[in-house]
Amino acid sequence: MSHPALRVGRPVWLHSGRSHPRYPELRGHHAVELVVVGGGLSGALIALGMAEAGVRVALVDGARTARGSTAASTALLLQEPDMDLGDLAGRYGLPTASRIWEISRGAAHDLVATLRRHRIACGLTERPSIYYTTNLECVGALKQELARRGESGLPGRWLTPGALRRRTGMTGAGAIETSGNAQFDPYRACVGLLEAAARAGTMIYEQSPVSQVRPTKSGVRIHTPRGSIDATKVVIATGYATRHFRPLAGRFDMRHTYVLATSPLDARQRREVGLGPVMLWDTERPYHYVRWTPDHRLLLGGSDRPIKPGARRTAMFAAATRELREYFEAMFPALAEVRIDYAWEGLFAMTPDSLPYIGPHRRYPNHLFALGYGGNGMTFASLSARILLEQWQGVASADHELFAFNR
């Protein structure tokens, strides 16, 4: 179950001085009810939810927990899936697409509630998101998207170019503003959730790559270099299908995605940039996005590129981060004066409909998967925790089918 590096470069969240509890390596043989493979946000939320429901859980990470894609994330917690309601309705019909959007909204709210309930200090702040276009030709389609959302009872309001300029300092052709989204430090959130899971009884192991999952009479046995765990079921929360699950790999389109973090902007620089307390993302695909951190840095993200066999990751990194900087300097000319303190890259696992695969797969008995979150990993990690707990408890729900492998 080895994989390419989940991220390259040092995310702002991991700046020096930050540390978190280390968990032991798995040694010897253990038995639990449920074993979770992967200690990112997804595994942390799943383990926490299960442990709080009284399930005996173990979580195993091949490296250090919270330091995979989760540490690379910019943690815009969006209620909106990456695929517009209109495009999703084109695939599945409007009632199903609306339900998916509602579920996604619920999952984002659940995550905020969980972080608050456990008092996890992670800079959690509610923020409106602004979904904008700079292209006049896209304005009609964006207005139509807002109208469709309105018909489905989903929130949102139109921003004219003037309103957009006042809210963001940028010149655009129009935008949809949605309230009730949030942002946080994903690393601290994940560390806090793992601590909460440990308090609820989860056994957590690090530096213990799972090399095999074998069937047993009563479920599965996972093997690591120095240990093994028997469980009724295993949850695979490794972000995407690792080599161990090669037959599933074709379902994921892997992309590099890039982020820049500026130095903290002083009051004058912030006035010149003109961006208010909102999160911004655009209608281009791949999209660009920007948000503030609590210490007044701007996080600038996007410039995704497909993974190409043999391509030099460092050369791609240089080109993509340059492109990202140029894009945002064109939008916010005052950024030309601002230093970039951090640049990093991570992997997105995209699915054809931008929705995750959550639940069982007929080829793998006693496995539950939580994979393929694309750019919505915060929201979908929360959704995985809900759905997998319901599946474990035997709760039947038509919602599960919307995210199943055979949808």
Ligand SMILES: Cc1cc2nc3c(=O)[nH]c(=O)nc-3n(C[C@H](O)[C@H](O)[C@H](O)COP(=O)(O)OP(=O)(O)OC[C@H]3O[C@@H](n4cnc5c(N)ncnc54)[C@H](O)[C@@H]3O)c2cc1C
């Ligand atoms: C640059 C970037 C920016 C992003 N921005 C956003 C954003 O703004 N909003 C949003 O919602 N989402 C965003 N995402 C997506 C989101 O960060 C991810 O989808 C989410 O963090 C995935 O969490 P995870 O727990 O599934 O995976 P990860 O955090 O990658 O955790 C997987 C874990 O599995 C472990 N593992 C892998 N193989 C094994 C094995 N064989 N044995 C044991 N352990 C193993 C790894 O060591 C790792 O710790 C972003 C992603 C990137 C890369």
